[in-house]
Amino acid sequence: MSEEQLSQHRDAIDAIDEQIIQLLNQRASHARTIGEIKGSGIVYRPEREAQVLSRVKALNRGPLSGETMAKLFREIMSACLALERPLTIAYLGPEGTFSQAAAIKQFGHAAHTMACCSIDEAFRVVEAKTADYVVAPVENSTEGAVGRTLDLMVNTPLKICGEVVLRIHHHLLRKVEGKAGLQRVYSHAQSLSQCHEWLNKNLPAEVQRVSVSSNAEAARLASLDESSAAIAGDAAAENYALLSLAQNIEDEPNNTTRFLVLGMQEVGPSGRDKTSLVISAPNRPGALHTLVEPLARNGVSMDKFESRPSRAGLWEYVFFVDVEGHVSGAPLQAALNELADVAAFVKVLGSYPVAVI
Numbered sequence: 001m002s003e004e005q006l007s008q009h010r011d012a013i014d015a016i017d018e019q020i021i022q023l024l025n026q027r028a029s030h031a032r033t034i035g036e037i038k039g040s041g042i043v044y045r046p047e048r049e050a051q052v053l054s055r056v057k058a059l060n061r062g063p064l065s066g067e068t069m070a071k072l073f074r075e076i077m078s079a080c081l082a083l084e085r086p087l088t089i090a091y092l093g094p095e096g097t098f099s100q101a102a103a104i105k106q107f108g109h110a111a112h113t114m115a116c117c118s119i120d121e122a123f124r125v126v127e128a129k130t131a132d133y134v135v136a137p138v139e140n141s142t143e144g145a146v147g148r149t150l151d152l153m154v155n156t157p158l159k160i161c162g163e164v165v166l167r168i169h170h171h172l173l174r175k176v177e178g179k180a181g182l183q184r185v186y187s188h189a190q191s192l193s194q195c196h197e198w199l200n201k202n203l204p205a206e207v208q209r210v211s212v213s214s215n216a217e218a219a220r221l222a223s224l225d226e227s228s229a230a231i232a233g234d235a236a237a238e239n240y241a242l243l244s245l246a247q248n249i250e251d252e253p254n255n256t257t258r259f260l261v262l263g264m265q266e267v268g269p270s271g272r273d274k275t276s277l278v279i280s281a282p283n284r285p286g287a288l289h290t291l292v293e294p295l296a297r298n299g300v301s302m303d304k305f306e307s308r309p310s311r312a313g314l315w316e317y318v319f320f321v322d323v324e325g326h327v328s329g330a331p332l333q334a335a336l337n338e339l340a341d342v343a344a345f346v347k348v349l350g351s352y353p354v355a356v357i
């Protein structure tokens, strides 16, 4: 390609960039006016955001992929929303955790993220209105449910407003090159077990595995001591300037974590929604069947069913159920009315759009 051709294309890009700037600012002005119309009400509308992102993917004809286009629009909406009112999102810190990555995936880079020292604390700051939303892990494809998040949802006044699905890549990180002199590996217990086959094959048995409160905390500890390594993701590696001795060491190649977004808000229907419920059965034979039956009879599809020991009594259980559809829809309304008669306890944790990106 000649220099002349190159500069023709660059001139074209400059002209397009001018149009993009104008169009983005037109879009932002509309968002700001929408913010004025909302007044002091809730500015974040996850159902609308899901519709915008789905539409962007459907309209896209390439060469950029639908996923890439949706990610760009996520950031555009994040910046537009910040003009209405900047949001603060609580997550299990310190900086660089997968929870923070999930918060940014859902709210974009214009939102402020607030690191909390536990999932409990992250719920508390939103309940106390010090932050607007909490993003908390709820299940991992390899390790299953995150019990603490499930337990907190039983009593919190917060509602689920959204879900974030994040591919989890773990790396072995260290301050210095090579494995010589390595005495211990820090990570969160879930990450240690997500990588345990790799660890068995690739590290001597005498290297201790130490579980700590988060992967980012593991990276912080590894950054202080050359005889330690950490298992953590890209953000933690970058934050603590660690070298990656081995990449993508998770045993399960599709290792994915699902996070929930919770806030003081009930979300309207987006057209493609999920509803999460927590139900408990009276302690007698066949009770479980009586819980599932009203859902099946009303044609409500169940995505997930997870049992957890109830805090109330020994050998009593609560069931976390995800179903398709919005709580305002007729099938779910009918099923919930029937469930109220047979269940010992039913709580709608929230209806929210199915993750688009």
Ligand SMILES: O=C(O)C(=O)C[C@]1(C(=O)O)C=C[C@@H](O)C=C1
Binding pocket: 031, 034, 035, 043, 044, 045, 046, 048, 049, 052, 076, 077, 078, 080, 081, 084
């Ligand atoms: O439609 C709205 O309610 C807006 O505030 C605009 C907008 C957007 O940028 O498209 C921004 C934030 C909301 O969460 C949803 C959408």
